[in-house]
Amino acid sequence: MGYLHAGHLSLVEHAKRECGAAAVSIFVNPAQFGPGEDLTRYPRDLERDLCLLESAGVELVFTPEPAEIYPQGFATRVDVGPVASRLEGAARPGHFAAVATVVAKLFNIFQPTRAYFGQKDAQQTVVVRHMARDLNLPVEVVVAPTVREADGLAMSSRNVHLTPEQRAAAPALHRALLEAGARVAAGERNASRIRRTMEVMLSAQPRIATDYVSVADPETLEELGDVTGPALASLAARLGSTRLIDNLILEPGLNAGA
Secondary structure, three states: OOOOOHHHHHHHHHHHHHHOOOEEEOOOOHHHOOOOOOOOOOOOOHHHHHHHHHHOOOOEEEOOOHHHHOOOOOOOOOOOOHHHOOOHHHHOOOHHHHHHHHHHHHHHHHOOOEEEEEHHHHHHHHHHHHHHHHOOOOOEEEEEOOOEOOOOOEOOHHHHHOOHHHHHHOOHHHHHHHHHHHHHHOOOOEHHHHHHHHHHHHHOOOOOEEEEEEEEOOOOOOEOOEOOOOEEEEEEEEEOOEEEEEEEEEOOOOOOOO
C-alpha cells in the first residue's frame, strides 16, 4: 500500500532475481479499512516510492485511483471462507474479503506469473494462496521472509507513527515470539502454555495493549492444542493508536536462536 521500506524492496529484489522483471502496484485500498481505522492517516509519499522503485529497477508501477478499482456500481467481493475469519479477520471483520477482492483484481490486471508477499502479513499470504487456488488463478504466490530492524521489530509502514517511547517498547512483540520459539525448541508442546508465555511477556510492557496471541495451524489458522509439527505463532498489539502484527513459524527442534 505504499510508503515503501526495505521489506517491500526485498520483495522487488526477489522478483527481479527470480523473474528478471518486476511490476509493482501501489494502492491504499479503502475497502480494507474498517470504521475508525487509520485510512486517513495511513502514510503516503508516492513521489518517494516511485524514486525507490526506479532505483530498484522496477519496470512498471501501477498507481490507480479508488474509482478505477471500484467503479460506480461495484458490488462483487471474494469471500475466502474460514481462514479469512480468524485472527485478523475476527479483529477486523470484512478486512480479508476486501484484501482478496483487490488482489484478485490486481492479478487480473497484471496477469503475473508470480506474486510476492512478505511473511509479516502471514494470514494475508494464507488468504491469497487459498483464493488463487480456489479460483484457479494461474499465478504462483511466493512468500518472502520478514525484514526486521536491528532490534527485531518487523518493518512496517505504520512504524512511522510510533513515538520514541513506543518505538523503544515495540521490539517486545518479536521477543515474545522468540520466547515461544525457544520454548518449543526446548520441548514444550502445549499450545496454551506457549500462548500464555507470549501474553505474559507482552503484559510486562505497559505501553503495549495486546489484541490477541495465537498458536495455530499454518494452513487452516485453527488454534492448536499441541504443537506436533509446524505452527504459526502470531500476535497483534496496539501501541497508542498504532496497531502492529508479527509472527513466527514454530518448528519443534528448529527454533532455538530464531
